[in-house]
Amino acid sequence: MNKVVYMDYAATTYVKPEVLEEMMPYFTEKFGNPSSFYSISRDTKMAIDQGRDRVAKALGCDSSEVYFTGGGSEADNWALKGIAFAHKNKGNHIITTKIEHHAVLHACEYLEKHGFEVTYLDVDSEGFINLEELKNAITDKTILVSIMFANNEIGTIQPIKEIGQICKERKVLFHTDAVQAIGNVHINVKELNIDLLSLAGHKIYGPKGIGALYIRKGVRIDNLVHGGGQERARRAGTENVPAIVGLGKAIELATENIDAHAERLEKLRDKLIDGLLQVPYSRLNGPRGKNRLAGNANIIFEFIEGESILLMLDFEGVCASSGSACTSGSLDPSHVLLAIGLPHEIAHGSLRLSLGDGTTEEDIDYVINVVPPIIQRLRDMSPLWEDHLKKGDK
Template sequence: MRRRIYLDSAATTPIREEALQATVGAYRNAFGNSSSVHLFGQEAHRLLEESREEFAACIGARPEEVVFTGSGTESDNLAIRGVALAVREVGRHIITSQTEHHAVLHCCQELEKEGFRVTYLPVDGRGLVDLEALRENIEADTVLISVMTANNETGALQPVREIARIARERGVLFHTDAVQAAGKMPLHVDDLGADLVSFSAHKFYGPKGVGALFIRKGTPIRPIMQGGHHEKGLRPGTVNVPGIVGMARALSTTVEEMEEVLPRLRQLRDELAEALMEEVPGVHRNGDPETSLPHILNLSFEGADGESLLLALDMEGVAVSTGSACTSGSVEPSHVLLAMGVPPRLAQCSLRFSLGRYTTEEDIQHVIRVLPGIVERIRRISGRRRPVLVT
């Protein structure tokens, strides 16, 4: 049987056994609507609130500050649009970065059509925003700053604590998309200093179709959908209790093992990077390993199209990505890499390797064995046998 290796954990993770059992148990034993007053509903409501407490404890929040959603994208939209609607009479200027997930960028672009102004901060070659540029762009009517905790394509860790301090000093609300960071680094909302923080279960070995938004007490926000009174009136619709139960269990068990798992992932990631950069000419590492998550490696291979590399690796049983899973099918170079100053031609030659708790040394060694030959073959086919330095 062909070996199957999964190195696309930044796109999604397999549900871990503890979360799976918790989710299935809730489906079987607490199928009632958590808003119903009868015993079936009461049981579902009890599990919902216990899971809210479990999730809140993992991030250092109070249970009443956690609102459950259907995804990280919904959490981002609720945070940004919900705050914008609540404070639009105070100001209509929002600041974000050029390398945000499209859940943030597209939401901001829609708000521009509705009369808001958005400043998209540039980033440096590491993918980090300039704090002085942030300070300079805060205006009298700035009401929200939204900068992600960690980038989903490169793993770049933004200086969120410093951003939060600047926002607080200027009286501006701060949202951070922590979807990629959760389970990959300690996340305590008071340490982050953010007013709103987005999460998605399937990024930390939980079920798909469920997310959460931390909303610090006192933060002005309005619902962006209309319907029932669920989730304190901020997220109408029957609550996905089994998914929430699984998400809370996934985060708590993943947080418990971080000290053991993360150093191993960092070692495997660096081993893969060093071997490929040594054995394959014309390889560029996108981002700084010292300021990035431990499980993401983004490399560009001169003269070898990223999509061709991805398909060839898939034929070898290795799953990777050319960037964000949410832009799959796009022929455009990564907006993240372009913002970091990577030339378009080189950006189109990039692969993202993202490791997870199930990644082994044998997996990494297999990729090291097969990828150099794949790169050479694709370069030969494309007429670029010897890589040319891209500047």
């Protein structure tokens, strides 16, 4: 097997050459600790400031509102735990959804063990929340609403501006996990009424192990990491300067031409979806059109297991997933697919293909060509498919 077709950009991306080039001097020549006072430390301090400015520009906020973290999961945890404990005297109620990333869901479970109450909103068959249900869920004890911008598995883009407006009117803080949205949709935190926003570098062709949390000026939040006075005394630990430089460059590149990027991926995505839906007993998870991430395709193939599809695709050189990379070792069906109403036996047969800057039309044609025989081969070995045929539903 020589050919490799990477279709798991939602899991992670490669580091772009321009990004790596800017990072390299901060591993070797410009290695000073930003908290020291000599010249090479001033260089690293200036590099951090530039990275912060770049992130702020991409989000439409002030540089003083951007805090670097070790990734998207840390940013989510800081947002939820930091707000919860800082505002516990006001209330103990948090609202989120059933389709959040586990960084949010597990943080909520942790908070429930510490006296907080969490409402998990349902979603419809395409993954959208109901705005009226959100309004009705807010009480005088609600201190935070955390709803992801775009779903990492089925690509659903939530009505973030409307959610933010509801929270603003009810004087409830609003956090969104925008890890998948950055570089794919236009984001201005002020216009969208967002109080806190999480992002990660490795989803936008930057390095792994770096993320950021936007915290609107004036929002009271407890620290998650204690120690030194870094990040204006809000997040302790010597700064990962090369990664911050890389994140800054990556987000600059990712947001400079979003519309053309999305248009290209949407055409490829729709061709891929249409091609794979020619397979009998297949269905698309998530919405069609502009309310779906441009590079996301999530297809169910009934009567087989998603893990088996992945193994055979890997043999053909195709890198894909059956859901979130963070839960790839789990044998349970995706919580997202269960939340949109799929039964366990059908949810097990999911395939997520996510496109990115390196995806070509030839890649799409290749996947459309190799997937159908794989599905048929697996169905020929499946007792579920055999039972289906015995019922005469050919």
